[in-house]
Amino acid sequence: MLREIRPPLAGGRCDRRVTWSPSLTLVPTRACFNACGYCSFRRSPEPEAPLTDALSDASAAAALVARPAATEVLLLSGEVAPGSPWRAAWFARLLALSRQVLRAGRLPHTNAGPLALREMAALGRLNPSMGLMLEGLGPALEPWHRQAPSKRLEVRLGQLVQAGRLGLPFTTGLLLGLGESRADRLVALELLAHLQRRWGHLQEVILQPWRPHGQAAVPLSAAEQADLLETISAARQLLPPEVHLQLPPNLWPLDTLPQALDAGIDDLGGIDSHDVINPAYGQPTPPALAQRLAAAGWLLEPRLCVHEAWLPWLPLALRRQAAVLQRRLRLKVAHSC
Numbered sequence: 051m052l053r054e055i056r057p058p059l060a061g062g063r064c065d066r067r068v069t070w071s072p073s074l075t076l077v078p079t080r081a082c083f084n085a086c087g088y089c090s091f092r093r094s095p096e097p098e099a100p101l102t103d104a105l106s107d108a109s110a111a112a113a114l115v116a117r118p119a120a121t122e123v124l125l126l127s128g129e130v131a132p133g134s135p136w137r138a139a140w141f142a143r144l145l146a147l148s149r150q151v152l153r154a155g156r157l158p159h160t161n162a163g164p165l166a167l168r169e170m171a172a173l174g175r176l177n178p179s180m181g182l183m184l185e186g187l188g189p190a191l192e193p194w195h196r197q198a199p200s201k202r203l204e205v206r207l208g209q210l211v212q213a214g215r216l217g218l219p220f221t222t223g224l225l226l227g228l229g230e231s232r233a234d235r236l237v238a239l240e241l242l243a244h245l246q247r248r249w250g251h252l253q254e255v256i257l258q259p260w261r262p263h264g265q266a267a268v269p270l271s272a273a274e275q276a277d278l279l280e281t282i283s284a285a286r287q288l289l290p291p292e293v294h295l296q297l298p299p300n301l302w303p304l305d306t307l308p309q310a311l312d313a314g315i316d317d318l319g320g321i322d323s324h325d326v327i328n329p330a331y332g333q334p335t336p337p338a339l340a341q342r343l344a345a346a347g348w349l350l351e352p353r354l355c356v357h358e359a360w361l362p363w364l365p366l367a368l369r370r371q372a373a374v375l376q377r378r379l380r381l382k383v384a385h386s387c
């Protein structure tokens with residue numbers, strides 16, 4: 051069912067204010083039929099039993115209890131191919147986990163790859179926001195995605211259009227540093243800007259630096275930071291003002307994070323105690339972040355997975371649950387400039 055689409059009010063961003071979402075990541079399965087060249091998250095699915103690692107209700111419940119302050123629960127899943135006999139069971143787990151998260155008084159935000167129209171619509175009734183990275187475009191990405199049919203540009207753009215038609219508040223983003231050119235980045239940002247002007251559903255665009263995997267983190271060099279700062283500034287100029295620009299704070303040196311904010315970042319995304327995609331890159335604690343940013347004149351504020359301007363888009367039950375959690379977050383705001 052299509053809902054009426056009303057673009058959120060511009061001006062949702064405040065100067066010198068940066069947001070983050072207290073988050074817990076649950077992994078329904080790491081089995082994934084894609085094999086992206088940079089991925090250390092996936093495991094190869096066994097042909098006869100691809101979902102052997104499927105997250106149980108009991109494990110999900112234990113994780114929810116262990117992280118009571120997480121208002122957002124990111125359901126981050128490996129993918130089962132469309133048409134696979136295992137697709138229905140995989141999708142049923144996503145629905146069941148979304149319902150479990152809601153029953154626990156939290157808000158699910160699912161990122162599980164491309165979805166059929168009816169799948170996305172069904173998840174959209176349970177998830178106040180969902181996500182799918184555009185990742186990028188251009189010849190440099192082809193070798194990374196040679197064995198990842200889900201990552202074809204037309205598939206990703208089709209998903210963003212589908213989410214727009216359904217009126218779902220949506221998160222997307224670019225993975226930066228895979229060899230793409232500056233021109234490739236600008237074209238990708240212009241495509242996102244075009245989608246936003248048409249549908250108004252892109253609540254945030256993640257500008258995620260690609261980092262090498264290994265036992266130890268490899269911090270961004272000064273030259274890499276300068277290159278990314280230029281892209282952040284370009285994104286701020288190209289994307290409509292209501293689109294939040296997000297940077298994962300564990301992938302950027304804390305000391306120079308204020309420079310990224312000055313360039314246009316206004317959101318630090320969902321922060322769990324660790325990063326399941328980049329486990330070597332430790333998350334800064336919110337108090338440490340708040341302290342560092344306050345020293346540079348920035349106020350760090352918690353938010354829900356769905357940004358405030360998109361709350362009126364939600365079905366009534368989700369809007370009510372979001373309102374309860376938003377009041378709770380506001381009561382907890384203790385940091386100030």
Ligand code: SF4
Pocket residue numbers: 082083084085086089090091092127128129163198200
């Ligand atoms: S689609 Fe995601 S989980 Fe699957 S291989 Fe690519 S990056 Fe990894």
